[in-house]
Amino acid sequence: WGRRRPFILGVAVPFGIITWLLFTDFGFSPGWTKVYFIVVVLLYFTIYTLLDIPYTALSAEMTTDYDERTGLITYRAVFCQVASILGAALPLAMVEQLTSLFGDRKFAWSAMTAGLGLLCVFPILWTWRATRGCELFPEKTSSRPRDIIDHVFKNRTFRYTAAVYVLSNMGLSVAGAVMVYFMKYYMGYTENMQSVAFAVLFACTILWIPFINRISSRHGKRWAFIVSIGLWALVQAVGAMVVRPEWTVFFYAMVVLASGGIIAVTMTGWSMIPDMVEVDEFKTGRRREGLYFGVISFSRKIAVALSVWLVGIALSAVGYVPDAPQSEGALFGIRAMYAWGTAVFLVLSMAAAYLLPMTRERHEALKRAIALKNEGKPWDEGSIRDIL
Structure with a gap:
């Protein structure tokens, strides 16, 4: 079971x-x-x-x-x-x-x-x-609420990974929340035109998946994340500020390029988190996947809620009036939130990814150290010191 x-x-x-x-x-x-x-x-x-x-x-x-x-x-x-x-x-x-x-x-x-x-x-x-027999580890394990403080947040690699995932999701939430206002009030799109834009966005994310997977296979997860999110941040920070309502082709080019970063948040973010479990296993001798994924899930919910709340406050601050023509100041504020508000969180997540100590080589060394430790044999901690 x-x-x-x-x-x-x-x-x-x-x-x-x-x-x-x-x-x-x-x-x-x-x-x-x-x-x-x-x-x-x-x-x-x-x-x-x-x-x-x-x-x-x-x-x-x-x-x-x-x-x-x-x-x-x-x-x-x-x-x-x-x-x-x-x-x-x-x-x-x-x-x-x-x-x-x-x-x-x-x-x-x-x-x-x-x-x-x-x-x-x-x-x-x-x-x-379909997953019957796919769980590779013993069924019995235990966790206490204080383990979240004693082990999860003291796991250096997890802290960086959590920062990558939470910050990128905050950028994603800001972009998703403000994009509707950007298209409606600045670009002048009807609801049907907005639906088409979102459909193109989701469809193009699928096309980016093999490309991101290839970068990850060759250069590691963090570089796949940095490249994809970096392109998205550039598109948001520059493209959203220079695009004009009549530049339909330019706007859809932005959507296509941004979709790579959007899917990278899901792909590379979720594939980084499992690697943290082995760090905990080396330190404690226990595998507690549920504890780590639970903390990440809860952190994401808080981050998304905070992002949407901040967007609401920012819209009020720039003078947004629902269902009415917007002032020049409100339009600039909406553009700035969509462009720079998103890009700030994305750049911060890239910085966390760059500092992330986990690599393919260190993960392999960590697994070897765990095996040797379980067999009661000496192991070399030098190659994994950075992730501990």
Whole structure:
């Protein structure tokens, strides 16, 4: 059964049900409707966490090879991006079709998510079945809350990796939040034109995946991250400030180039995290993938929430007025947030990646040291001192 797979099996059906409940209005009074949706949202994210952390932690257990982990995340990224494209396009189309058939938009939303909720149960169950026997390590381990302070945050390599992942996700969140305002008020795009831009963005991320995977295989994960994020930061910092509303081709060129950095956040970020587990194993003799992925997941949620909150404050500060023509100052503020607000976080994440001590060679040396230590034989700590 393993340590992770029972969670994946256990939440498959509840995840489908709670997805349906999240978009279903049972006609309660306004007060009880608020209570209902607060409870459902809390349950949704609880179940999502119970699925997400074991699922992502499996990548550290299924293989200990530095490059295989990148390959594993590459496959995951492809399916994730395809699902993102379908998830962005299908639901609204399904709602419109169901509304025209039944004449009730609330029912259409409920029926649509009931279908998608049922559909998502089967890939979760398939993941549970397909990973049977893939957990390579003993099922019993233990962790205490104080281990987060005593071991996780004292893990030097993890601190740099967490900085890379959190800062890049903050840049991604700022870009995603402000891009809608940038396209609507500065570029003058309608909702349909915005949908096309997002579709192109998601589609192009798939095209970048082999390129990023190749850089990672040749030069390591951190250089794949630095190159991809560096290109995105340059596009944001310069392109978003010089583009004009009539420069449609230029804007879409920006979207294509930026998509490489966006997928790099997912690909290289998630493939770096498993390598931290071996550092902890060398120090403590225990493998605690779930502890590290749990801390990363929680840190990401805080970072994303903070980013969106800061965007809201910044929009108010520059004089943004919802659904109205914007002043020159507000338009400049929106452009600056989209350009420089994103780029600042991306550049900081690149700096953290450059300082990241983990490399392919050090990871291999670390695995050899763990094997020798477990056999009671002497090992050379000199080659791994920087990552400890």
